[in-house]
Amino acid sequence: MLDNLSSSLKDALKKLAGKTVVDRAAVDDLVKDLQRALISSDVNVKLVMELSKAIRTRSLEEEPPKGMNVREHVLRIVYQELVRLVWASTEVKLEPQTILMAGLQGSGKTTTTAKLARYFQKKGMKVGVICADTFRPGAFDQISTLCTKINVPCFGNPQEKDALKITREGLAALKEQELIIVDTQGRHALEAELIKEIIDLNVLTKATHRWLVIDAALGQQASEQAKRFHEAIGIDGVIITKMDGTAKGGGAMSAVAETKSGIAFIGSGETIEDLERFDPDGFISRLLGMGDLKALVERANEAINPEDVDVNAMMKGKFTLRDMYKQLEALNKMGPLKQIMGMLPLGNMQLPEGVYDVTSTKMVRYRIIMDSMTAAELDEPSLINSSRMQRIAHGAGATPDEVRELIKYYKMMQRTLKGLRGGQGGGKFNMQRLMKRFSGMQ
Numbered sequence: 325m326l327d328n329l330s331s332s333l334k335d336a337l338k339k340l341a342g343k344t345v346v347d348r349a350a351v352d353d354l355v356k357d358l359q360r361a362l363i364s365s366d367v368n369v370k371l372v373m374e375l376s377k378a379i380r381t382r383s384l385e386e387e388p389p390k391g392m393n394v395r396e397h398v399l400r401i402v403y404q405e406l407v408r409l410v411w412a413s414t415e416v417k418l419e420p421q422t423i424l425m426a427g428l429q430g431s432g433k434t435t436t437t438a439k440l441a442r443y444f445q446k447k448g449m450k451v452g453v454i455c456a457d458t459f460r461p462g463a464f465d466q467i468s469t470l471c472t473k474i475n476v477p478c479f480g481n482p483q484e485k486d487a488l489k490i491t492r493e494g495l496a497a498l499k500e501q502e503l504i505i506v507d508t509q510g511r512h513a514l515e516a517e518l519i520k521e522i523i524d525l526n527v528l529t530k531a532t533h534r535w536l537v538i539d540a541a542l543g544q545q546a547s548e549q550a551k552r553f554h555e556a557i558g559i560d561g562v563i564i565t566k567m568d569g570t571a572k573g574g575g576a577m578s579a580v581a582e583t584k585s586g587i588a589f590i591g592s593g594e595t596i597e598d599l600e601r602f603d604p605d606g607f608i609s610r611l612l613g614m615g616d617l618k619a620l621v622e623r624a625n626e627a628i629n630p631e632d633v634d635v636n637a638m639m640k641g642k643f644t645l646r647d648m649y650k651q652l653e654a655l656n657k658m659g660p661l662k663q664i665m666g667m668l669p670l671g672n673m674q675l676p677e678g679v680y681d682v683t684s685t686k687m688v689r690y691r692i693i694m695d696s697m698t699a700a701e702l703d704e705p706s707l708i709n710s711s712r713m714q715r716i717a718h719g720a721g722a723t724p725d726e727v728r729e730l731i732k733y734y735k736m737m738q739r740t741l742k743g744l745r746g747g748q749g750g751g752k753f754n755m756q757r758l759m760k761r762f763s764g765m766q
């Protein structure tokens with residue numbers, strides 16, 4: 325699958341290895357390689373352009389998370405953007421529902437219907453299947469044989485040509501079942517009649533989900549199919565079949581983007597058990613031919629733990645030296661302070677230059693000095709008069725000037741926060757959102 329993608333991406337990433345800053349030329353090269361690989365893997369051109377724009381902008385504008393080199397930074401962005409593309413909220417709930425299956429003939433729709441029945445049955449649900457495929461001779465036999473094997477009731481009538489009639493009767497016959505899956509007719513192409521029928525079936529069944537079954541081997545036509553079905557009934561999930569084969573899968577990715585849905589399941593073989601819930605991490609890692617991507621992303625997230633920052637304390641006015649240290653520590657993990665402050669809605673408010681001046685070496689010094697303070701001093705820094713300052717400096721092996729500097733910094737931060745609280749900057753300050761944005765995981 326997407327073989328080209330994996331090898332050309334690796335080559336492109338090699339160009340970034342050893343670099344200390346993300347340079348435009350290297351990112352452009354990478355994006356070009358990526359575009360070529362995606363397009364030759366049948367991913368829709370428009371989609372490729374959107375994807376590459378996002379990767380280019382983020383790679384150049386976002387600061388690499390602490391401890392992550394340039395190559396990892398860019399790779400993480402490529403990964404996140406690809407995951408974002410295929411992984412929308414295709415939640416699969418174990419509650420009463422009706423699922424309408426859409427897809428062209430040969431996509432694997434009938435087989436997948438049975439696989440889904442099995443999947444939900446194994447989860448403890450009472451499942452029933454309706455065969456509304458009145459077009460393909462043998463469709464009913466095929467699905468009812470599969471259903472018999474797993475002991476799932478299957479309603480259909482090979483003599484009846486009216487799919488709506490069958491479905492209406494089926495819904496009544498299977499009313500004891502909690503979950504009903506309706507297999508619809510496929511045909512070879514998107515005919516107006518097929519579309520009309522599925523619209524009517526959607527209305528009749530009041531389907532909870534409308535899942536589109538797409539063969540992993542399908543190329544550029546996947547986009548078109550997805551678009552038509554989506555316009556007709558609003559596809560809210562895609563199932564890619566035959567992922568066990570050698571297919572590229574790029575077409576299916578385009579289908580997902582077209583329906584703005586996500587991949588719900590993956591078919592990975594011919595037996596009824598061969599259906600897997602889609603795992604975006606595994607999928608993209610396989611797609612790119614690199615195994616450690618999830619770990620990479622997790623590493624970045626670990627560095628940024630919103631819990632570390634007590635937004636409430638910060639905004640409510642209680643801001644002690646301890647709080648300051650915690651904030652600094654958390655912010656420092658996120659990248660240069662200046663950049664973070666630049667993202668705050670400060671409006672025209674000028675921040676003192678010194679706010680940005682806390683390096684990690686200084687933080688270590690601050691920590692040592694703070695360790696020499698009493699609990700009362702940490703909570704109430706205004707207690708620190710000059711004799712206390714002498715004592716603290718002595719205990720920390722620092723000069724009184726260093727202690728003074730720390731207190732000065734604390735006061736400056738406190739004033740800055742008061743300014744923020746006063747709303748001088750306008751707009752809402754949301755640290756969590758800011759952090760999320762910074763970690764690129766919106």
Ligand SMILES: Nc1nc2c(ncn2[C@@H]2O[C@H](COP(=O)(O)OP(=O)(O)OP(=O)(O)O)[C@@H](O)[C@H]2O)c(=O)[nH]1
Nearest residue numbers: 429430431432433434435460510565566591592593
């Ligand atoms: N290897 C493999 N084969 C699959 C998978 N899913 C379906 N198939 C095979 O694909 C072929 C077509 O599947 P069907 O379910 O009959 O096709 P369909 O889309 O329902 O066709 P219509 O009922 O005419 O719409 C069958 O031979 C299936 O066994 C899969 O995940 N892996």
